Amino acid sequence: MNWVYLAAAGLFVGAFLCLFRIGRGPSAPDRAVAIDILGTLVVGFCCLLAIRTGQDFLMNIAIAWALMSFLGAIALAKYLEGKAFDE
Amino acid sequence: MSSEAWAETLILIGVLFDLLGTIGLVRLPDVYNRLQAGTKCVTLGTCFILAGAAVWAGGALAMKAVICMAFVLLTSPVGAHALARSAYRSGVAAWEGTVVDDYRGHVERLMHAPTPMKDEATALAQTEIA
Numbered sequence: 001m002n003w004v005y006l007a008a009a010g011l012f013v014g015a016f017l018c019l020f021r022i023g024r025g026p027s028a029p030d031r032a033v034a035i036d037i038l039g040t041l042v043v044g045f046c047c048l049l050a051i052r053t054g055q056d057f058l059m060n061i062a063i064a065w066a067l068m069s070f071l072g073a074i075a076l077a078k079y080l081e082g083k084a085f086d087e
Numbered sequence: 088m089s090s091e092a093w094a095e096t097l098i099l100i101g102v103l104f105d106l107l108g109t110i111g112l113v114r115l116p117d118v119y120n121r122l123q124a125g126t127k128c129v130t131l132g133t134c135f136i137l138a139g140a141a142v143w144a145g146g147a148l149a150m151k152a153v154i155c156m157a158f159v160l161l162t163s164p165v166g167a168h169a170l171a172r173s174a175y176r177s178g179v180a181a182w183e184g185t186v187v188d189d190y191r192g193h194v195e196r197l198m199h200a201p202t203p204m205k206d207e208a209t210a211l212a213q214t215e216i217a
Contacts, residue, residue, distance in 0.1 A: 003095045007136070010102035014109035021112050021121070029118045029174035036166055037112060037125045041105060043159065044136040048098070050148060051140050059140075059151035066158045073166035081173035 004052050011045050032076040039069030094143030101135030104128050117182040118174050126167040133159055 018041065021034040043062045050058035088096075108128025115121045137156040141149035175190060 003099060007098050007102045010106050014102075014105045017109035017113050027118060027174070027179050029170060029177065029179055030121065032170055032173075033118065033122050033125060033167075034112060036163075036170065037109065037129050040129045040133050040159065040163065041109075043155065044101065044105060044133045047133075047136050047140045047152065047155075051094075051098075051143055054144075056147050056151065059148055059155060062137075063151060063155045063158060066155055066162065070158075070162035070166050074169050077166070077169035077173040080170075080177050082177070 001052065004048055008045065008048050011041055011048070015041050015045075028080055032073065032080065035076070036069060036073040039065060039072070043069070090142055090145075094139040097135050097139030097142060101132040101137075101139060104132030104135060106132075108132060116184070118179050119171060119181060122167055122171050122174075126163055130159060130163040 015038060018034045018038040022031050022038070025031045025034060043066050046058050046062035046065060050056070050062070105128065108125050111124025111128060112121050115124055134156050137152045137159070141152040141156075144152070176194065181188065
């Protein structure tokens with residue numbers, strides 16, 4: 001099972017690179033992109049946890065996280081564009 | 088190869104893609120390049136991780152992993168498209184080495200054209216006042 005820990009370490013490094021871009025990003029869309037990608041990384045991390053523990057419900061968390069991350073990205077995009085949802 | 092070896096290979100490939108995508112997110116010069124590198128690599132990487140989980144576990148967990156893979160493949164390009172459009176329209180400048188910008192003319196036409204909805208609304212308001 002050591003390869004699961006190796007994969008988790010790789011995802012941790014990626015998450016810290018995303019956090020660097022969130023802190024550093026010169027404009028607001030840079031930060032929005034980094035937040036979107038961080039959400040996708042969390043989906044992968046939930047998946048690794050489900051493999052390590054063998055619990056099914058962690059995959060439910062991954063599905064919900066993917067959908068909420070998509071909604072968050074759309075809301076941030078609409079907010080940055082300066083429009084409401086029905087335009 | 089056993090199924091665990093297949094799952095290990097798929098997941099390590101996926102993590103490699105995730106790392107490359109986030110390195111691109113840090114290293115590339117402007118928001119459009121970052122969006123391109125990040126979204127493509129991370130979507131492929133996460134799909135590989137989910138496929139590895141489906142191969143490793145089987146059963147209900149594999150079914151949920153396949154559903155999650157379909158969601159990620161459907162939603163990630165749509166979100167990236169919306170973010171790129173909002174970045175362009177909110178006026179984020181592209182990198183100075185950019186050669187082609189085909190979207191500028193379209194946006195300028197949209198900005199300066201009279202919007203028919205607004206004209207109809209003002210006309211209706213004027214007739215109601217009169």
